[in-house]
Amino acid sequence: MSGNPDSTPLVRLPSRLRGIRWRGAVSVIAFFALWHFAVIVEFSGFAELPTPIQTLTAFFADYIANPDYWSSWVVSFERVFYGFIIAQILGIPLGLLFGTSPKFRDLFFPVFELLRPIPPLAWVPISILFWPTNESSIVFITFVGAFFVIVINIYDGVGSIKNEHIWLARSLGASRMSIFRRIMLPSVIPSIAVGMTLGIAITWNVVIAAEMIASDSGLGRMTWEGYVSSTPEVVLIGMISIGLAGYLSSLIVDWVERRMMPWTETG
Amino acid sequence: MSNTATDINQTTEQTGVGHLSVQHVGKVYDPGGANVVALDDCSLEIPAGEFIAVVGPSGCGKSTLLNIMAGFDSLTSGSVLLDDEPLATLNGSLQPGPDRVVVFQNGALFPWKTVLQNVVYGLLVQKQMSEQAANEKGMDLLARTGNLDRIAHSYPGQLSSGMQRRVEILRALINNPKILLLDEPFRAMDTVSKTTMHRHLLDIYDQYHKTVFFITHDLDEAIFLADTVVVMTTRPGTIKLRLDVDLPRPRTRETVLSERFLELKQQAVSAVHEEAKKAFERGERELA
Amino acid sequence: MNSVVKNSPAGLKGHIQIHDLAKRYRDKDGNPVNVIENCSVDFPPGMLNVVMGQSGCGKSTLAYLLAGYMKPDQGYIELDGRRIGNPGSDRIMVFQETALWPWMTVTENVIFGPLVRNEISRAEAKIKAEELLERFGLIDFKDKYPNQLSGGMKRRAEIAQALINSPDVMILDEPFRGLDVMTRELLQEYYLQLFEETRLTTLFITSELEEALFLADRIYVMEEAPNNIREVIEIDLPRPRTIEVTTTRRYLELKQKMMEFLYAGIDEPI
Numbered sequence: 011m012s013g014n015p016d017s018t019p020l021v022r023l024p025s026r027l028r029g030i031r032w033r034g035a036v037s038v039i040a041f042f043a044l045w046h047f048a049v050i051v052e053f054s055g056f057a058e059l060p061t062p063i064q065t066l067t068a069f070f071a072d073y074i075a076n077p078d079y080w081s082s083w084v085v086s087f088e089r090v091f092y093g094f095i096i097a098q099i100l101g102i103p104l105g106l107l108f109g110t111s112p113k114f115r116d117l118f119f120p121v122f123e124l125l126r127p128i129p130p131l132a133w134v135p136i137s138i139l140f141w142p143t144n145e146s147s148i149v150f151i152t153f154v155g156a157f158f159v160i161v162i163n164i165y166d167g168v169g170s171i172k173n174e175h176i177w178l179a180r181s182l183g184a185s186r187m188s189i190f191r192r193i194m195l196p197s198v199i200p201s202i203a204v205g206m207t208l209g210i211a212i213t214w215n216v217v218i219a220a221e222m223i224a225s226d227s228g229l230g231r232m233t234w235e236g237y238v239s240s241t242p243e244v245v246l247i248g249m250i251s252i253g254l255a256g257y258l259s260s261l262i263v264d265w266v267e268r269r270m271m272p273w274t275e276t277g
Numbered sequence: 278m279s280n281t282a283t284d285i286n287q288t289t290e291q292t293g294v295g296h297l298s299v300q301h302v303g304k305v306y307d308p309g310g311a312n313v314v315a316l317d318d319c320s321l322e323i324p325a326g327e328f329i330a331v332v333g334p335s336g337c338g339k340s341t342l343l344n345i346m347a348g349f350d351s352l353t354s355g356s357v358l359l360d361d362e363p364l365a366t367l368n369g370s371l372q373p374g375p376d377r378v379v380v381f382q383n384g385a386l387f388p389w390k391t392v393l394q395n396v397v398y399g400l401l402v403q404k405q406m407s408e409q410a411a412n413e414k415g416m417d418l419l420a421r422t423g424n425l426d427r428i429a430h431s432y433p434g435q436l437s438s439g440m441q442r443r444v445e446i447l448r449a450l451i452n453n454p455k456i457l458l459l460d461e462p463f464r465a466m467d468t469v470s471k472t473t474m475h476r477h478l479l480d481i482y483d484q485y486h487k488t489v490f491f492i493t494h495d496l497d498e499a500i501f502l503a504d505t506v507v508v509m510t511t512r513p514g515t516i517k518l519r520l521d522v523d524l525p526r527p528r529t530r531e532t533v534l535s536e537r538f539l540e541l542k543q544q545a546v547s548a549v550h551e552e553a554k555k556a557f558e559r560g561e562r563e564l565a
Numbered sequence: 566m567n568s569v570v571k572n573s574p575a576g577l578k579g580h581i582q583i584h585d586l587a588k589r590y591r592d593k594d595g596n597p598v599n600v601i602e603n604c605s606v607d608f609p610p611g612m613l614n615v616v617m618g619q620s621g622c623g624k625s626t627l628a629y630l631l632a633g634y635m636k637p638d639q640g641y642i643e644l645d646g647r648r649i650g651n652p653g654s655d656r657i658m659v660f661q662e663t664a665l666w667p668w669m670t671v672t673e674n675v676i677f678g679p680l681v682r683n684e685i686s687r688a689e690a691k692i693k694a695e696e697l698l699e700r701f702g703l704i705d706f707k708d709k710y711p712n713q714l715s716g717g718m719k720r721r722a723e724i725a726q727a728l729i730n731s732p733d734v735m736i737l738d739e740p741f742r743g744l745d746v747m748t749r750e751l752l753q754e755y756y757l758q759l760f761e762e763t764r765l766t767t768l769f770i771t772s773e774l775e776e777a778l779f780l781a782d783r784i785y786v787m788e789e790a791p792n793n794i795r796e797v798i799e800i801d802l803p804r805p806r807t808i809e810v811t812t813t814r815r816y817l818e819l820k821q822k823m824m825e826f827l828y829a830g831i832d833e834p835i
Contacts, residue, residue, distance in 0.1 A: 173634075174662060174664035175666060177632070177634050177652065177664070179677075179681070180633075180651070181632060181633070181652040181653065181657050182654055182657070182677060182682070182730060183682040185681075192681075196666070196668040197668075272710075273668050273669075273710035274712065334747045335746065335748075467772065467774075468774040469828040494747075497820075533817055534817055538817075539814060542812040546809065546811065546812050550750075550808050553750065553751065554751070556747060557748065557751055561718065
């Protein structure tokens with residue numbers, strides 16, 4: 011509350027600058043400064059790490075203009091993209107079937123539930139054995155990551171459709187097909203969105219680890235190779251790149267979700 | 278100087294305590310530069326021991342005024358004096374205190390404490406007396422006010438909401454506050470439970486004669502309980518109308534059907550309704 | 566308004582007759598619980614019938630049975646002499662929670678009924694919708710989504726959404742619950758004006774006594790089975806009504822009388 015006596019600042023900054031979040035900025039700078047300092051004084055494990063400056067230098071020297079680096083990005087992104095899309099294509103209808111057909115659910119849901127608890131990474135060895143190419147085995151892992159999440163969310167979404175939404179449509183004379191197309195499907199879109207948001211995060215987690223284990227390309231592989239070759243700057247560059255890539259992906263997914271649900275923008 | 282050392286048994290008529298003076302109070306919020314004037318030049322004199330009810334459309338600032346009096350919020354202009362001492366100041370340096378305790382709309386009893394433990398909470402927190410002495414005082418107050426000593430060791434969850442409200446009021450009262458502030462305390466109750474609570478509240482008022490500042494939306498309730506009904510305007514909130522409720526006490530069921538009650542209600546209804554319409558239309562315009 | 570709501574005083578529609586109705590649920594342990602039992606009631610047409618009662622007395626169930634969302638276990642309901650079955654546009658319900666479809670604009674919500682029944686063209690439906698929205702003060706919001714409307718506006722939109730279908734009966738299940746007191750009173754006045762113009766038979770459920778008194782021609786007091794309809798009280802306050810009616814002696818007398826009916830003999834429980 012603006013009237014709160016505790017919020018009276020010690021130094022009154024000009025109003026233009028007051029908008030910048032000084033406290034946050036200071037703590038970020040302090041974080042980097044502490045890291046730098048810890049490396050320099052070789053404080054325990056920090057002795058093995060590069061300083062922020064070293065990392066940045068390495069990046070600008072060997073990576074930013076290096077086509078191999080950017081193709082790692084592309085390769086990882088492709089794996090995420092394919093796995094994610096296939097998961098939506100197969101997962102959405104399956105979720106709808108589970109939600110709307112009791113017979114279908116009784117038949118197939120137990121099998122689904124049997125497989126769901128297996129973490130995606132646990133699928134890696136069998137995926138390598140099963141699929142002919144390395145690439146397809148990795149895409150399968152990202153698919154698994156997103157698939158179960160989307161199915162469960164849609165199944166849940168169908169179950170949470172408000173009775174009143176359906177009842178009103180029935181009172182107004184809508185046929186079953188009309189109700190499915192115009193009421194049920196749109197009702198379920200928010201659940202699809204949730205499934206997508208969760209799914210994209212899981213696919214990134216999964217692709218990095220899968221690459222470390224089973225591939226010779228991609229951002230995960232690059233990070234791993236940095237470790238193996240004792241160049242920790244590469245490890246850090248890899249981590250930061252992966253973080254950025256994941257963040258970018260979720261921005262894209264958010265954008266898609268907003269387009270899917272124009273009615274949630276408050277006017 | 279704290280008034281809490283005196284006994285709850287001393288009524289305000291003896292001590293003349295609890296005179297509230299609201300002088301040209303204003304409250305402006307400044308969220309991101311857009312001035313929101315919640316209160317504008319509110320002035321009100323409340324003599325010691327008077328029961329005042331405040332009504333008005335939603336968003337008119339009545340809760341803001343109560344919060345300023347209670348010390349949960351600060352004012353941006355004017356002043357509030359309690360017994361000629363400043364109660365709320367511009368820099369908001371005065372904190373909430375036991376001399377003006379608040380009872381809110383939603384039950385705020387501590388569910389993990391018994392009724393007695395709840396009632397004596399304030400006394401123990403202020404470290405005025407030993408636990409034993411506090412418990413004795415608590416039991417005494419409970420017994421004297423509707424024989425509530427029989428539920429002293431029950432937990433709030435075991436009580437009806439009406440009972441819980443009564444306990445809350447006693448929890449406030451035991452601190453011997455100068456004024457009792459009630460913010461729509463019976464709002465969530467059905468009409469009949471409310472009527473029962475009115476009787477209980479008026480019994481307490483007759484017994485202890487504290488100054489009471491009572492916010493409500495229910496006009497029947499306001500006129501039935503109070504000596505004065507104040508109607509506030511919609512935002513920016515100021516005093517629109519002050520009605521002198523010259524109905525005899527004790528108030529009974531027949532009071533509600535008297536000519537005078539009807540007259541007062543008519544005046545109140547038309548004032549509130551006028552403000553409500555303005556607020557409503559403005560609210561919808563703001564949304565478009 | 567006249568084009569969408571029937572208002573012939575002579576042949577008033579919406580006569581509801583409930584014959585010996587019963588409805589059972591199964592509780593958590595699977596035991597059958599009678600929510601409605603041996604219930605027979607007559608709701609005359611052209612009246613604003615208010616149903617009151619504590620929670621669990623079956624008032625919402627009665628509404629759902631009337632609307633056709635549930636089938637009775639025994640007995641039947643007649644509307645203007647015909648037995649009712651599945652949900653239909655002759656009796657439309659406004660629920661406690663808004664049922665406006667959030668992915669459709671206000672206009673699309675309102676025209677849904679006539680379009681889905683293939684009664685009129687889209688263009689004609691839009692014209693009718695705009696007439697209603699104009700009347701309800703929502704014309705500036707016709708292309709907005711429901712989540713851009715306040716609570717009171719959503720309710721008005723839902724009433725418009727129902728009325729465009731010219732129902733014989735409106736069922737409102739605590740429609741103004743959860744709204745602030747000010748909005749509530751103004752919506753009550755709104756609905757009253759509507760009712761008094763058209764005499765559209767209404768079944769209005771509420772737990773607020775003042776709301777009931779303000780709106781009703783009759784108040785039906787319900788309680789738990791087996792004695793579902795305990796009392797029917799005539800509310801002889803004059804029409805047309807405005808908020809000033811709450812300051813008349815007759816209103817205050819009726820209020821006290823109703824409190825006695827509703828809570829006869831209840832001691833303050835611990």
